[in-house]
Structures are given as C-alpha cells and as structure tokens.
Amino acid sequence: MNKKEYITRQLGRTKNKKYEAYVVTRIIHLLNDLTVKFVTQQYVTRPEGRALTDLYFTQFNLHIEVDEGHHFNGANIAADKLREADIINATGHQIIRIDATQSLEEINDKVKETVDKIKEIKRSTSFIPWDIDSEFNSETYIQRGYIDIADDVAFKTIKDACNCFGHNYTGYQRAGASHPDIDTILWFPKLFENGEWDNQISRDEETITERNINDDKAKSYILSHIEDKEKYKHKRIVFAKVKGNLGDILYRFRGLYELDTKNSTEKTGLIWHRTATRVNTYKQNQC
Template sequence: MNKRDYLIKTFSRTKRKDYENYILTAIWHKLDNMDIKPVSQQYIKRQNGTHALMDLYFPQLHIGIEVDEAYHQDNQKEDKLRMDDIISAVSEESIRDFKWFRVDATRSLEEINDRINEILSFIKNKASKTTLKWKTYEEELKELKQQEYLSIYDDLSFMDIKDIANTVFGKNAKRYQRSYFNVGGKMWLWCPKLSIIVNENALSVAGGWLNFLAEDWSYIDESHQDDTIVEERKNNYMEEVNFGRERAVFAKYKDNLGFNRYRFVGTFKISGISPENRNFIRYLRVDDKVKIVK
C-alpha cells in the first residue's frame, strides 16, 4: 500500500466521529511532514496493567493522542481487547520516552485549537531531533534480511507466510497454503490464528484448532474441537518432544487497518499437557529471537 492509500484508509476510520475527525486531521495537515507515519486506533499496554486506545499514534516518535468526546466521558466505557489487539499493541513500559496527549473535544473551538497547537509544537520539536524515514514494506524486509536475528521486540509484521519463509528462513517460494511446515532441521514455522473466549465460548477457531497465547507471550495452549484429534495429540506429543522440534511462531492477527498480518511472538517447544486444561497441549517459549538464514 502506498502512502496515499494508507493515509486515506487511516483517517477514514475516524469519519463517523465528527470531533475526533476534525482534531486528528487538523493535527496531521498542520504537521505537513510526509516522513512522519500516523497510525489510527493503536492499542497501548499501560504500565499499570491496563490498556488504552490511542486515536492517533506516531510510532517513530512514540507519541499518542486520544480525543475525549462527550459520549466517552458520559459512558466511561472501557474497550474490550481482542487477542488481535493484544498482539499488535505497543507496550508503554518498553518505551522510555512515550508521551500521551489528551484533547477534550467538549471545549470551545478556541480552546481545542490552542491544545492542537500545543501538541503540534511538541511533535515538531521532537521530529526535528529524530531521523525520520517512512519505510515501505519491501524496505523493511530488505533491512531485516541483513540482521542476524529477528526478535519479538522488532517492530515488524509480515503480510503473508511466504514473506516470512523467504525473508527469515532463506526460502524462495511464491506461495504457501499451509500454516505449519518444516523450514530446516528441527525448526518448524507455525502461523496459528489465535483464539479468544467470549461468554465461555471459544472464538477465532481455524479449522477446528484452538490456540491460546498467554498475554505475556510465555506459552501457547493448543487443542481441537474434535475429541478424536485431541486424544491423538495427547498420545503422540512425546514424539515431538523427543525429536527436539522447535516452532518459530508468527501469530496471525488483524492490524489497525483491518488487514491480516503475522507477528513473531517467539520460538516455542512443546512441554506436555497444559496444567490448566488436560485437553490442551502446552508450548513454552524458549527464545525471544530466531536466527535469520542468509
């Protein structure tokens, strides 16, 4: 997606919220800097354990903006996080210079514009001291290929499985239809669609598989809706343990624009039956990085 299409889609997410749309587009247009990349509707993991939804976020500058409209103030309704959101969330704790601005949309137009100018002054000052480059997806992949490792802390997600296999594991494929396959030696690539529980029911089930990722990404519990497959997995999991198989896991989620993406969440090894539910197999994270095959 080029910059024009990205920007149109990003700011179209606010078009049903009149005050928010006015404030955010005013900030963007007054910035007048096409090297700064905006992200709309970005979830932020707060240091106190809660989550916040940034209406506008600038990842290069670590600056978030939230617009408080009358509806939000009256209802005080907390947004419920999907697992998709947790995967793509930014951790405030890991960003030392994170800055969060709030704009009260119930104020007068003059007060709102004063607040906008105050935020703009901060953004422009920080941007002037920061090397900015809005990289294309292809440029991100090319730079990653030069690294020794891909880490869970790298700010990169993949558009499809072939990009993972080709960039990280040295393959040369045009397409992959499977979400789990060997990429060399004892290493397997696993791209699970994550599941969540809503009203005691599992959602986001892919082919009957249930995959629950711990919020701190320390383990994955896997099961299936078919009891026969569950019993088969429980009886045969030791084969994978004895082989020493590792899984480089790229969780499938939807990004802030609604597109499917894959995010590296670590290298995992099977440990046995889940202590929380005997119908699940547990995988423990054994490494937060994976070596890039040249």
C-alpha cells in the same frame, strides 16, 4: 497500497469519538511529513489491559489519545472483534493525551505542542523514514539481522516471513515451515477458535495454548508432541495471523515460544511459553 491510499483510508476511519477526527487530522496535516508512518485505531496490549489508541506513530512508539472523559477500555471492546484483531504490545510506549473537553483554542495549542514534540523526537532519535514499499519486505529484516517485537513487525504473506529465515519462496500457504535451527519451526497460527482448533494467546502474550476441539484428536496430537521432540519441534517462532485495521491480513511477529511439556495435558492442550522477543534472521538459501 500507496501512501495516498493508506493515509486517506487511515484518516477516514477515525469516527469513534466526537472530536477524534478533528484532532487526528489536525495532527497529521500540521505534522505534514510523509516520512512519518501512523496508524489510527490500533489495538494495543498494555499492563492495564487491551485498548484502542486513536493515533499511533509506529516509528516513535508514540500513541495519541483523544480524551473525551469516557475512555475505551477492555470492557468496551467487543470480544469477537478483538479476537482476530491486530494487537501490538505497547508496553513501554509513550502516550500523549489530548483533553478534548477544553476549548478549541486550547485543543489547537495542545495539538501544536504535540506536533512539535513529534518533530523533536524525530530529530533526536535514529529515524528510519517510512517506506511503504519496503516495510513488509523480508529483505529489510534480513539486512537488519533480527526481528524484534519492539519493532511491531508484520508481514502480508507467510512466504515473506519464511524468507527472513533462509527460505526463498515465491509462494507458501502452510501454517508451518522449517528453520535453520533443527529444533525450531516457524508457525503461523490463528490465535482464536477456528475450524477444529481452539488456540488462544494470553493478554500479556506470554502464553499460547493450542488444542484440537475433538478430544480424541487432541489427545493424540498432544501426546505425540510431548513424546517425540525430534519430529515435533518444541520451539516455535510465531507469526500470528491477524486482521489489520484496514481489513488486510497480516502475520504479526509474536516471539519465540517453547513447549511446556510439564503443564501441557490432554485437557489444557499444548502450552507454549515465550522465551525470546527477538530472533535472528538469515540470508536466503540457508534452509
């Protein structure tokens, strides 16, 4: 997908609220900067719960919300739509609210002010221009030396994630892969009920539970994992499979999780707690 496709499709999606399309297209056209990336209708996790924001500037961790007096909130969002959705952690992000109940002139003034603010943020921070061709490349993160949850990192394929950790795959479809550290694996789970698995991630993303829906299979899976730390690694770098907001599949970095052997039971399934939100990357051919 090139920027033309990306931008027009993103702008074409803004239809939840009466004045949303007006405000969102106005911000983008007046900002008038093809080096600035944006996402419309991004699901985010905040301390107060999950929500949709109308416009998200990924390089600035900045969200714009068009405020019409009645908000989207967790209760408004259909649970089944949210299950598979690409959700980013917006804790610490900045939010600008635009009051759409005001007059058109006041809305236009607020948009102008917002656009000026975005330009100022761009000037005053170490800005990396949006490069739609490289943003999903392993090489970008290998050169950076790490992957951090604050950067909202996602890959289009499993192999691209694997290749950040010493692999040199041209294709790879399995849900797990090795890591230079002997006690760690890469994991690419669906974090919702799927097939014979019922995996879940907590709203704050700190805890993942993993369980087979078949009680016998669950029991043997859980026991073998707890007992054989050598074979079944207790550290997993997690890239969750999610559906991006243009319908594309993404593998979204969630962090490093470690198995909680004390609290994982046959009933609860395996319980994984996040122990790091940044992991090192490795040059190719390190595995």
